[in-house]
Each structure stands twice: as structure tokens, then as C-alpha cells.
Amino acid sequence: MDRARFHALLRDMLLAREFEERAAREYTEGRIAGFLHLYPGEEAVAVGVLHAADEADYVVSTYREHVHALVRGLSARSIMSELFGRRDGCSGGMGGSMHLFDRERRFMGGYAIVGETYPVAIGIAYAIALRQLPEAVICFFGDGAVNQGTFHESLNMAALWKLPVLFVCENNRYQIGTEIHRHSAVSDVYRRACAHDIPARKVDGMDVLAVHEATLEALRRIRAGTGPELLEMKTYRFRGHSMADPGSYRPRAELDAYRRLDPLRIAEHLAAQTYPDQAQLDAVGKDHIEAFSDRLQQQNLITHEELDRLRQSVQEEIEDAVAFAASSPEPVLQEAWDALNCNRNGEVMI
Amino acid sequence: MSETLLYHQALNRALDESMAADDSVFILGEDVGLYGGSYRVTEGLYAKYGEWRVRDTPISEGSFTGLGVGAALTGMRPVVEIMTINFALLALDAIVNMATKIPFMSGGQFPMPLVIRTPGGVARQLAAQHSQRLEQMLMNVPGMRIAVPSTPQDAYWQLKQAIQSDEAIFLLEHELLYFSEGTVDTRMPPPPMHRALVRREGDAITLLAYSRMVLLAEQAAHRLVEMGIDAEVIDLRSLRPIDWRTCIQSVGKTHHALVIEEDHRFSGAGAEIVAQLTEHCFNDLDAPVGRVAGLDLPAPYNGRLEALTLPDTDRIVDAAVRLLEE
Ligand SMILES: Cc1ncc(C[n+]2csc(CCOP(=O)(O)OP(=O)(O)O)c2C)c(N)n1
Ligand SMILES: [Mg+2]
Numbered sequence: 001m002d003r004a005r006f007h008a009l010l011r012d013m014l015l016a017r018e019f020e021e022r023a024a025r026e027y028t029e030g031r032i033a034g035f036l037h038l039y040p041g042e043e044a045v046a047v048g049v050l051h052a053a054d055e056a057d058y059v060v061s062t063y064r065e066h067v068h069a070l071v072r073g074l075s076a077r078s079i080m081s082e083l084f085g086r087r088d089g090c091s092g093g094m095g096g097s098m099h100l101f102d103r104e105r106r107f108m109g110g111y112a113i114v115g116e117t118y119p120v121a122i123g124i125a126y127a128i129a130l131r132q133l134p135e136a137v138i139c140f141f142g143d144g145a146v147n148q149g150t151f152h153e154s155l156n157m158a159a160l161w162k163l164p165v166l167f168v169c170e171n172n173r174y175q176i177g178t179e180i181h182r183h184s185a186v187s188d189v190y191r192r193a194c195a196h197d198i199p200a201r202k203v204d205g206m207d208v209l210a211v212h213e214a215t216l217e218a219l220r221r222i223r224a225g226t227g228p229e230l231l232e233m234k235t236y237r238f239r240g241h242s243m244a245d246p247g248s249y250r251p252r253a254e255l256d257a258y259r260r261l262d263p264l265r266i267a268e269h270l271a272a273q274t275y276p277d278q279a280q281l282d283a284v285g286k287d288h289i290e291a292f293s294d295r296l297q298q299q300n301l302i303t304h305e306e307l308d309r310l311r312q313s314v315q316e317e318i319e320d321a322v323a324f325a326a327s328s329p330e331p332v333l334q335e336a337w338d339a340l341n342c343n344r345n346g347e348v349m350i
Numbered sequence: 351m352s353e354t355l356l357y358h359q360a361l362n363r364a365l366d367e368s369m370a371a372d373d374s375v376f377i378l379g380e381d382v383g384l385y386g387g388s389y390r391v392t393e394g395l396y397a398k399y400g401e402w403r404v405r406d407t408p409i410s411e412g413s414f415t416g417l418g419v420g421a422a423l424t425g426m427r428p429v430v431e432i433m434t435i436n437f438a439l440l441a442l443d444a445i446v447n448m449a450t451k452i453p454f455m456s457g458g459q460f461p462m463p464l465v466i467r468t469p470g471g472v473a474r475q476l477a478a479q480h481s482q483r484l485e486q487m488l489m490n491v492p493g494m495r496i497a498v499p500s501t502p503q504d505a506y507w508q509l510k511q512a513i514q515s516d517e518a519i520f521l522l523e524h525e526l527l528y529f530s531e532g533t534v535d536t537r538m539p540p541p542p543m544h545r546a547l548v549r550r551e552g553d554a555i556t557l558l559a560y561s562r563m564v565l566l567a568e569q570a571a572h573r574l575v576e577m578g579i580d581a582e583v584i585d586l587r588s589l590r591p592i593d594w595r596t597c598i599q600s601v602g603k604t605h606h607a608l609v610i611e612e613d614h615r616f617s618g619a620g621a622e623i624v625a626q627l628t629e630h631c632f633n634d635l636d637a638p639v640g641r642v643a644g645l646d647l648p649a650p651y652n653g654r655l656e657a658l659t660l661p662d663t664d665r666i667v668d669a670a671v672r673l674l675e676e
Contacts, residue, residue: 033474033475033653034474034475034476034477034651035476035480082651085475085651085652085653086652091651093650093651093652093655094477094478094650094651094652094655095477095478095651096475096477096651096652097477097651098477098479098480099477099478099479099651111479112477112479112480113436113437113439113440113479114409114437115409115440144408144409145409147408147409147410148409148410148411148440149410149412149413175380175381175408175409176380176381176385176388177381177384177385178380178381178384178385178406178408182384182406183406183407183408183409184408249384249385330652330654330655331650331652331655332655333655333658336647336650336655336659337647340647340648
């Protein structure tokens with residue numbers, strides 16, 4: 001991997017963090033409403049996985065999908081506008097935070113009913129297989145989502161028909177307030193795949209390079225037609241389940257342990273109750289993004305100046321996205337009717 | 351004894367008293383235990399009754415609702431919480447194919463003392479998949495009973511009655527009502543579970559509503575009084591069965607009726623109400639029964655558009671005035 005690739009991974013993680021922390025602030029200030037599920041802590045997963053995907057691949061995601069969309073190439077402007085409910089949002093202001101879509105980038109949506117991503121993914125994969133195209137589908141889901149019937153139903157069909165799907169479990173160990181040992185008899189998600197003879201493994205989801213390599217390998221095989229695979233990313237969310245959830249069911253020590261892999265300058269955006277203050281953050285040590293940038297510096301893969309420039313450009317990009325979203329017009333009611341009837345093709349029905 | 355409670359506290363009280371009185375009552379659902387319920391309805395019960403009677407489930411709506419059905423067959427009284435009605439779609443098989451069918455197709459051998467509680471309706475900008483009103487789907491299922499409490503008092507009464515019933519009952523709550531406040535009298539004997547109640551008497555027009563729309567109907571009635579129109583407000587309290595007698599009596603007095611529902615207009619609860627009132631009160635009516643309902647659009651995320659898709663007091667007042675002018 002060359003310097004530029006490392007920089008791209010780091011930049012996207014920084015961008016993801018900046019985007020989400022800014023969204024939290026905008027929510028607190030009332031410019032974003034509804035449910036807002038944020039991604040801090042899990043950046044290495046989206047970035048590592050999606051940097052391994054081709055443009056022709058498809059992505060299916062959940063309601064915690066801002067960062068998947070961002071890394072997939074949707075502009076921060078179009079995502080922030082969607083969170084603001086504006087016309088320039090990637091879903092025209094109709095979907096909001098949980099329903100980001102972008103057909104052109106093959107971002108096939110954020111789904112808010114847990115367990116919906118699998119059937120959508122195998123449907124897309126079925127179309128790819130039928131047409132014998134060298135494409136793959138990346139299907140994201142959480143640890144809580146594996147107890148929905150669609151998980152096993154879809155894995156079976158994917159394996160049976162050798163569909164080109166990479167199932168990516170973002171195992172952050174919680175289904176809202178229910179810890180994984182209280183919701184799953186088998187808490188190693190990857191082991192469930194063996195029921196369907198699907199190759200699967202567990203990956204350190206706090207290590208972007210490990211995620212990236214595991215995904216590259218899996219996608220290479222999947223594109224060659226060997227059938228679906230599953231990767232279980234062990235990760236953690238630093239915030240509550242959504243902005244409505246203080247997350248107080250998690251032990252302090254657990255949160256600190258995951259944070260030790262580095263915090264950035266999150267504290268100033270304090271929003272969730274369980275968020276530590278700067279002194280606490282400093283005491284804990286480095287989080288995974290900071291650790292990754294240290295590692296690049298130590299190996300002379302990035303200079304101090306380059307890092308500063310990255311940070312600054314990320315801040316500017318998010319600042320610009322917020323300004324753009326704030327000035328984007330609100331949609332009018334006719335646009336909602338048009339969205340509902342978008343496939344009518346002028347048909348006169350009666 | 352009466353006290354002021356929030357809607358979610360009234361539900362909590364009903365659960366607590368029912369569990370204390372009868373050890374066949376148990377609760378299951380996502381985050382109902384340790385977390386205390388997404389809307390705090392089950393708060394404190396896990397500590398009091400333990401994990402076997404307050405069970406945190408995985409995200410497996412189809413199977414844990416089915417588990418409720420199985421347990422009910424043995425005479426247990428499960429109270430299944432489905433986090434929101436949108437997820438009840440995944441449990442429709444257990445509700446429609448099992449709960450309402452087993453007592454019937456076994457020739458009447460089995461009890462079905464199952465309660466399914468869930469909030470429905472449009473909250474604030476939760477977008478299309480989280481803002482649904484699906485009561486009309488269940489209204490069409492024989493064997494189903496649907497209670498729709500609009501006040502803390504009714505939440506308390508109807509949940510207790512539902513738990514005591516040997517039939518499957520769907521208790522439809524509302525996300526925007528959980529933090530509404532009201533007086534709850536725990537001693538007063540409750541009216542029958544499905545009886546409609548006249549919330550405000552009047553003789554000019556009957557406003558028929560259920561769940562959160564009752565609050566809007568009451569506000570509209572206050573505004574109408576200022577305009578010299580004395581509206582009667584009926585809280586249906588139940589969508590299956592519907593207390594037609596109370597509705598018909600009122601229309602006999604006012605000769606005008608307006609149905610207010612949050613649901614989509616096409617084929618919603620209002621359609622059935624209009625049909626029945628037309629059948630039973632045709633000669634009493636001075637104008638066709640009117641409807642104020644949600645637009646036939648999924649909920650847009652954008653807040654202004656979302657509001658435009660829903661009934662509000664202005665639209666109710668306008669519709670009532672127009673109906674009376676006809
Ligand atoms: C069918 C269904 N049931 C319940 C919910 C409510 N809900 C939203 S997210 C969530 C937890 C999901 O946990 P997990 O799959 O681990 O994903 P995470 O949020 O941790 O990323 C629940 C229960 C839902 N959206 N859909
Ligand atoms: Mg999780």
C-alpha cells in the first residue's frame with residue numbers, strides 16, 4: 001500500500017468522526033430531528049471495508065449509516081442536507097438520517113427495520129449472479145440483527161445459490177441496552193455462518209488495516225464466484241445507541257477500555273451523558289484513530305504537516321457541508337407526492 | 351384514590367398491580383427489563399419480579415410474539431411489548447395466523463389471554479418506516495380486540511382489563527402520549543373495556559376520534575365553542591369492537607358527524623365508521639359523515655411536510671364548519 005492509500009484511510013476516519021460529532025451538535029441545537037444513530041468508535045469498519053470495494057459493488061446498510069454513505073463517496077453536503085431534511089439531501093429530505101440512498105453510487109439504502117439488509121442484499125446479489133457480472137454486494141448489520149429470522153433465511157439462500165455477498169457484522173456488543181451475552185446464545189457471530197457452510201472469521205474492528213485486508217481477500221474470492229462470506233468486526237460505539245439514549249447501562253470501565261485506542265477532540269462536542277470530559281479522555285489514552293495516525297507518523301508514512309493539513313481539510317469540508325445544508329431549501333409537498341409516484345411513468349390508472 | 355400520573359406511569363402501575371396479583375402474568379420484549387423499556391413503561395419491574403417474569407428478548411419479533419401465543423395456550427398471561435408498531439409487521443403471523451385463529455380452529459378448546467402492547471402513530475420526524483398507523487390492518491381480523499387509550503386513566507384501566515381477558519388483545523398506545531399527564535383513579539370501577547366515552551357534550555356536531563386525535567378533537571371543540579358551535583367529542587377507546595350505540599345516540603342528537611383519524615384516509619378506521627353511521631343513522635344525518643385524516647402519503651422526514659400530512663386543529667375546525675354549512 002502506498003502513502004496515498006494510508007492517507008486516504010486516515011482522512012476518511014477523521015472525516016467520519018468530524019461529521020458525526022458535528023451532527024450530534026446540530027441535533028442538540030435542533031437543526032436535525034428524529035432518531036440519530038452515530039458511529040464514533042466504529043470508523044475503522046466502514047473505512048476499512050469500503051476502501052476495499054469497487055465502484056461497481058453495491059452497499060446495503062442500516063440506520064447507522066452516515067459514515068458508510070460518506071466513505072462510499074456521497075458528499076458530506078448531500079448527507080448533511082438529508083439530516084437537515086432539505087431538498088439537496090441524498091434522499092430529497094424524505095428519508096432523513098436512517099434512510100440515505102444514492103442510486104448512482106450504488107448505495108442501496110439505510111434500512112431502519114432491523115434485519116432488512118440481508119434480503120435486500122441477496123436480491124441484488126441474485127441479479128448480479130444471474131447476469132454473471134464481476135460485482136459484489138456488501139451487507140452491513142449489527143450484532144443485534146443476527147437474531148432476526150431473515151439472517152438465517154438469507155444466509156441459507158446466499159450459500160445455496162453461491163451469491164456474491166459479503167456479510168459484514170458490526171459487532172459493537174449491544175442491541176440498544178441489551179449486552180450481547182444477554183441476547184445471543186452464541187456470542188461469536190462468525191460461528192453462526194458455519195450452519196450454512198459460509199466461510200467466516202472474526203476481525204479486530206478497531207484496526208483499519210486488519211479490516212481492510214480481510215475485506216480485500218474476501219471480496220477477491222467472492223468476485224471469483226466462490227459464494228458468500230461473512231466477516232465479524234469486533235467494534236464498539238462510544239456514544240449511546242442514538243441521541244435519545246444516554247447509554248448508562250454500560251460500565252464506565254468498558255467504555256474507557258475501548259477508548260484507550262484514542263479519542264481525538266471529541267469532548268468539546270459533549271452531548272451524550274456518558275461522554276467523558278477532556279481530562280478523563282486524556283487520562284484514558286489514545287483511541288483507534290489517533291493510534292493509527294501515530295503509527296503512520298512513526299513509520300514515516302505521514303508528516304506532521306500532512307496530518308495537520310488533513311485535519312484542517314476535514315474540518316473545512318464539514319463546515320462547508322453544514323453551511324450548504326443550512327441554506328438548502330425545504331422540499332414542498334408536491335415533491336413528496338412525486339417521490340411516492342416516481343415509478344408511475346405517466347400511467348393513467350383509472 | 352386518585353393521583354396525577356403520566357401515561358407511561360399509568361401503564362406501569364397497571365402492569366405492576368397485575369403482576370403482583372397474578373403470577374401467571376409475565377412480560378417480554380426488547381429492552382423491557384434491565385433498560386426499563388424504551389418508553390419507561392416497564393421501569394422497575396425487572397428488579398421487582400426478576401428475569402423470568404420480565405424477559406429481555408433478542409430482536410426476534412416473529413418468534414417472541416409466537417412465544418407469547420404458546421404460553422397463553424397453557425393459561426399464562428403474557429404481555430408482549432413490541433417496541434413500536436412498525437416492528438409488529440414482523441409478528442403478524444403470530445398475531446393473525448395464530449393468536450386469533452387457534453381458539454377458533456381448535457373448536458373452542460384454548461384460551462388466548464395474550465396482550466400485545468405497542469406504540470403506533472406519527473411521533474416527530476422518525477421517517478416513513480417508523481411513523482406508521484397500522485390499526486386498520488388488525489381491525490379486519492375476526493377474533494382481534496383493539497384498545498386505543500388516549501388518557502392515563504384509560505391506559506391504566508384498559509391494560510388491566512386486557513390482562514384479565516382470556517382473549518387476545520392489542521393495546522395500541524401512542525408515542526406522543528407517553529408523557530401526557532392525567533388523573534388516575536385506581537379504585538373507581540372501570541367502564542367496559544370497549545365502551546366509547548363522551549369526553550365533551552354538545553349538540554351541534556359529533557367529533558369521533560381515538561388515541562391522540564381525541565386531544566386534537568377536544569382542542570377543536572373549544573375553538574368551535576368560541577364560534578358558537580357546540581361540538582360533542584366521543585373517544586372511541588376501542589377499534590374492535592366499536593361501541594356503535596354511543597356513536598349512534600350522539601348522532602341522533604347532533605345530526606352531524608366528523609371522524610378524526612391520524613391514519614391514512616384511504617381504507618382507514620374512518621372508512622368503517624362512516625359506513626356504519628351511514629347505515630344506521632342515514633335518516634338522522636343532515637349531511638354526509640365527514641372525515642379528517644392523514645394524507646395517503648408515507649411520513650416524509652422533513653418536519654414541515656410531515657406536519658402537512660397529519661390532521662391538526664385548524665383542519666378539524668375548518669372541516670366541522672364546512673360540514674355544518676352544507
Ligand atoms: C424489527 C425491529 N425491531 C426493533 C427495532 C428497534 N431497534 C432499532 S436499533 C435496535 C438495536 C439493533 O442493534 P444492533 O443490530 O446490534 O445494531 P447497532 O444499533 O448496535 O449498530 C433495535 C432493537 C427495529 N428498528 N426493528
Ligand atoms: Mg450492536
